[in-house]
Amino acid sequence: MLFNSLTFVVFFAVVQIAYWTLREWNARKNLLLIASYIFYGAWNPPFALLLFATTTMDYWLGARIAAAPAATRRVWLVASVTVNLSMLGFFKYGNFLLENFQWLLARVGVDYQPPHLDIFLPIGISFYTFHSLSYTLDVYRGATQPTRSLRDFLLAVSFFPQLVAGPIVRAADFLPQCDAPPAPRPGRFGWGLFLMTLGLFEKVTLADTLLAGSADRIFGYAGPLASLDAWTGVLAFAGQIFFDFSGYSTCAIGAALCLGFELKDNFRFPYGAVGMSDFWRRWHISLSTFLRDYLYFPLGGNRTGPVRGAINLVIVMFLGGLWHGAAWTFVVWGLLHGLCLAVEHALRNLYKNIEWTMTLGGQLLLSALTYLTVCFAWVFFRAADFPTAARLIRAMVGVLPGGNAILTTREIIQVACVTAGLLFAHWNLRDISIEAAVARLPRQAVIALWTVMLCAIILTQGSGNAFIYFQF
Amino acid sequence: MPSSTFNFERVIPALPWRRLTLATVLLTALATVAWEIRVRSWGYGPTLNDTDDLWAQQRDAVKPDSIVIIGDSRALYDSDLNTLERGLGQRPIQLAIVGSCAYPILANLVADEKFHGTIICSVLPAIWLAPAGPPIANSEEALKRWRKRTPAQRASHKLGMLLEERVAFLKQEDLTLQKLLLKLPIPNRADSQVPPRLPPYFQTVDPDRRTWMTAQCAEPGPLQTRVETGWIPLFTPPPPPNYMPREAFLKGVGQAIEQRFKDTATAVHKFRARGGKIVFIRFPMSGELRNLEDIATPRAGPWNRIIRESGAPGIYFADYLELASFTCPEWSHLSAPDSVEFTKRLVPHLKVALAQ
Numbered sequence: 001m002l003f004n005s006l007t008f009v010v011f012f013a014v015v016q017i018a019y020w021t022l023r024e025w026n027a028r029k030n031l032l033l034i035a036s037y038i039f040y041g042a043w044n045p046p047f048a049l050l051l052f053a054t055t056t057m058d059y060w061l062g063a064r065i066a067a068a069p070a071a072t073r074r075v076w077l078v079a080s081v082t083v084n085l086s087m088l089g090f091f092k093y094g095n096f097l098l099e100n101f102q103w104l105l106a107r108v109g110v111d112y113q114p115p116h117l118d119i120f121l122p123i124g125i126s127f128y129t130f131h132s133l134s135y136t137l138d139v140y141r142g143a144t145q146p147t148r149s150l151r152d153f154l155l156a157v158s159f160f161p162q163l164v165a166g167p168i169v170r171a172a173d174f175l176p177q178c179d180a181p182p183a184p185r186p187g188r189f190g191w192g193l194f195l196m197t198l199g200l201f202e203k204v205t206l207a208d209t210l211l212a213g214s215a216d217r218i219f220g221y222a223g224p225l226a227s228l229d230a231w232t233g234v235l236a237f238a239g240q241i242f243f244d245f246s247g248y249s250t251c252a253i254g255a256a257l258c259l260g261f262e263l264k265d266n267f268r269f270p271y272g273a274v275g276m277s278d279f280w281r282r283w284h285i286s287l288s289t290f291l292r293d294y295l296y297f298p299l300g301g302n303r304t305g306p307v308r309g310a311i312n313l314v315i316v317m318f319l320g321g322l323w324h325g326a327a328w329t330f331v332v333w334g335l336l337h338g339l340c341l342a343v344e345h346a347l348r349n350l351y352k353n354i355e356w357t358m359t360l361g362g363q364l365l366l367s368a369l370t371y372l373t374v375c376f377a378w379v380f381f382r383a384a385d386f387p388t389a390a391r392l393i394r395a396m397v398g399v400l401p402g403g404n405a406i407l408t409t410r411e412i413i414q415v416a417c418v419t420a421g422l423l424f425a426h427w428n429l430r431d432i433s434i435e436a437a438v439a440r441l442p443r444q445a446v447i448a449l450w451t452v453m454l455c456a457i458i459l460t461q462g463s464g465n466a467f468i469y470f471q472f
Numbered sequence: 473m474p475s476s477t478f479n480f481e482r483v484i485p486a487l488p489w490r491r492l493t494l495a496t497v498l499l500t501a502l503a504t505v506a507w508e509i510r511v512r513s514w515g516y517g518p519t520l521n522d523t524d525d526l527w528a529q530q531r532d533a534v535k536p537d538s539i540v541i542i543g544d545s546r547a548l549y550d551s552d553l554n555t556l557e558r559g560l561g562q563r564p565i566q567l568a569i570v571g572s573c574a575y576p577i578l579a580n581l582v583a584d585e586k587f588h589g590t591i592i593c594s595v596l597p598a599i600w601l602a603p604a605g606p607p608i609a610n611s612e613e614a615l616k617r618w619r620k621r622t623p624a625q626r627a628s629h630k631l632g633m634l635l636e637e638r639v640a641f642l643k644q645e646d647l648t649l650q651k652l653l654l655k656l657p658i659p660n661r662a663d664s665q666v667p668p669r670l671p672p673y674f675q676t677v678d679p680d681r682r683t684w685m686t687a688q689c690a691e692p693g694p695l696q697t698r699v700e701t702g703w704i705p706l707f708t709p710p711p712p713p714n715y716m717p718r719e720a721f722l723k724g725v726g727q728a729i730e731q732r733f734k735d736t737a738t739a740v741h742k743f744r745a746r747g748g749k750i751v752f753i754r755f756p757m758s759g760e761l762r763n764l765e766d767i768a769t770p771r772a773g774p775w776n777r778i779i780r781e782s783g784a785p786g787i788y789f790a791d792y793l794e795l796a797s798f799t800c801p802e803w804s805h806l807s808a809p810d811s812v813e814f815t816k817r818l819v820p821h822l823k824v825a826l827a828q
Contacts, residue, residue: 001624002624005624005625005628006628006631006632007624007627007631008624010631041623042627043622043623043624044622045623185484186484186489187484187486188484190490190493191489193493194492205649209649209650209653213650222715223713223714223716224715253482262481262482263482264480404714405661405663405664405665406664406665406666408660408664409658409660409661409664410653410654410656410658413658414653433483435482435483435484435485436483438487439485439487443491446487447492447495447499450492451496451499451503454496454500455500455504456649459507459647459648459649459652460650461644461647
């Protein structure tokens with residue numbers, strides 16, 4: 001069920017009414033659990049069984065980890081990690097692994113024709129696997145106590161606002177909220193609705209209507225492109241993926257808030273970042289902190305010396321790239337980010353306290369450089385293959401004279417306006433939260449903004465696409 | 473025992489949210505009503521959007537012995553389902569798609585071994601033989617939707633129909649924000665390779681996908697002129713791309729067209745071998761569009777070859793005086809009253825063809 005669908009509007013209204021009508025806390029949680037499985041099953045009912053099985057297994061393994069003596073706790077954790085990642089590997093990377101195995105065999109002269117596995121990717125499997133895995137990892141680390149309630153854990157993993165595209169909510173953050181009904185807070189429902197409207201506006205109006213068409217045409221074009229068109233397509237995608245994914249997260253946070261649950265921010269104006277480290281503190285925060293806490297730190301982080309620290313960064317970003325999709329283009333995207341982070345760390349150590357970097361001009365320059373680097377890496381993230389990426393990059397750097405102009409002037413203006421607005425907003429809001437920004441506005445401006453967003457959503461008439469991150 | 477300590481609480485801006493919500497809902501409702509009144513004053517009325525979901529709903533309705541109409545927009549506008557039902561004794565299922573090559577649909581029906589009914593297939597040669605691009609994509613998208621529709625999409629479609637039958641501004645082909653932006657008069661770069669725009673459609677569609685041209689489009693006026701002038705660039709083949717050798721491109725297109733002829737004949741033979749019936753129809757066209765089509769795809773060319781190689785019966789409108797006497801107001805489709813009359817006159821020919 002998509003947030004930007006009529007079914008969700010009806011579903012959410014029914015769940016809201018039923019939820020707040022029920023007085024008993026356990027009954028409310030039962031309702032949310034049933035609603036969450038309906039939400040997920042509405043895509044493909046059998047996959048709800050897979051979700052249930054994965055979650056139940058981690059619940060059981062969490063209890064085993066907590067009860068086991070120190071010598072065997074690790075075995076139970078390895079079991080959880082192995083089963084979760086095997087499940088993810090089979091559904092998401094099965095064909096990718098087979099194709100690469102075939103390629104390797106061909107290099108040594110073996111002609112192996114693997115069967116193409118007709119595997120349906122369960123929607124959101126990368127997200128709920130991490131939701132669930134965070135529980136056993138945290139129980140093992142002693143960061144959380146195992147829950148006695150299977151129902152609460154099932155709800156923590158399947159809670160419908162964040163189930164299929166994040167934020168990656170750790171069980172340790174969600175389970176305590178299941179202990180008691182939310183205390184009344186004035187404005188929670190209204191603010192939740194405002195966030196849902198903002199998220200939908202980002203998705204259906206900005207991402208789908210104003211940017212997606214240009215990005216799709218540029219990345220789908222088979223010929224040489226004019227430099228202006230290539231840049232427009234890449235900037236369009238940079239905006240599209242932000243508004244698409246941030247839109248989903250904002251909707252999820254708003255929907256959860258309407259139900260009395262609190263989810264942490266997943267984005268903090270990332271295109272206002274100064275440096276790649278800053279970017280990853282602002283982009284997909286729930287993933288970057290997951291990778292930091294469960295992968296980068298266990299690898300030793302930067303405590304093992306600058307060289308090993310840099311290697312750790314590259315390893316983490318390599319796996320982060322692979323998490324996004326079963327293709328080498330995603331791996332290159334991750335490696336590019338890893339290398340940039342490693343270089344940035346090295347430069348920071350070499351050139352500490354340089355005055356000009358702290359001036360407004362210096363910060364703006366570094367922020368622009370960060371944005372351009374991120375856009376450059378997006379080319380590999382979005383391109384279907386390396387020839388497409390190479391063609392685009394050649395066009396962007398201007399080594400393809402006589403490239404074709406395929407975008408309309410209107411599309412270029414649209415992308416330029418949205419990108420300018422996006423960068424302006426991110427730069428100016430980079431040090432504050434969305435809550436603080438809205439609180440500063442006059443009431444009339446909030447009403448006007450909210451109304452414009454709602455009207456724009458209605459005008460798009462639900463013709464938007466699925467969220468990009470669903471495929472991950 | 474609490475699972476662990478949760479020390480995170482989102483900030484809620486200190487504003488009177490109840491009043492803000494009420495004011496916003498009120499203003500949005502007012503703006504929506506104003507927009508509805510405005511678009512009705514432009515001549516729009518409530519009607520269904522001809523979406524892939526509506527198509528998929530019809531595809532679901534195909535039974536082993538159904539009569540199915542496939543093809544392009546001419547089959548959609550020019551076929552009156554009530555008249556065909558009276559004439560053929562069974563209500564046909566409308567599976568034609570605007571701007572589409574129906575070969576993927578034909579292949580899909582032929583691959584469905586249970587289906588042994590009747591196919592009425594519109595052939596517009598320039599579209600039928602399109603090697604790739606939107607004509608093929610339109611059909612494949614509809615098939616993909618039919619195969620992969622989720623329960624949530626089915627529910628959204630049902631809810632959407634309830635609204636579309638009552639609200640005039642819900643027009644995905646004309647009145648979405650995206651389509652409204654297209655209307656901005658912004659000139660393009662001199663050297664840009666921008667695809668031609670689709671003509672504005674003024675139509676009404678019912679749940680059976682019976683499609684009528686609106687009276688506003690059937691009468692001379694700015695709308696009719698806009699639709700007419702849209703056809704010529706759309707039906708003019710695009711120049712070969714400049715990033716590959718012209719000869720190689722033309723050779724590839726030629727091979728794809730040859731393959732389409734072969735695939736069509738193979739599909740028809742296979743379908744007829746299991747007892748299915750199929751008839752090809754060339755629907756009327758007029759004006760400059762007819763001149764263009766007659767030159768680019770003369771009857772003696774693709775049409776005759778499809779009929780000859782497939783062995784299926786064909787009805788070419790120009791062969792029969794009673795079918796050739798219609799004028800398409802915007803050159804490509806019949807007006808609503810003419811579509812009923814045309815179908816009445818077509819039924820006897822269909823009966824003869826299907827008896828072969």
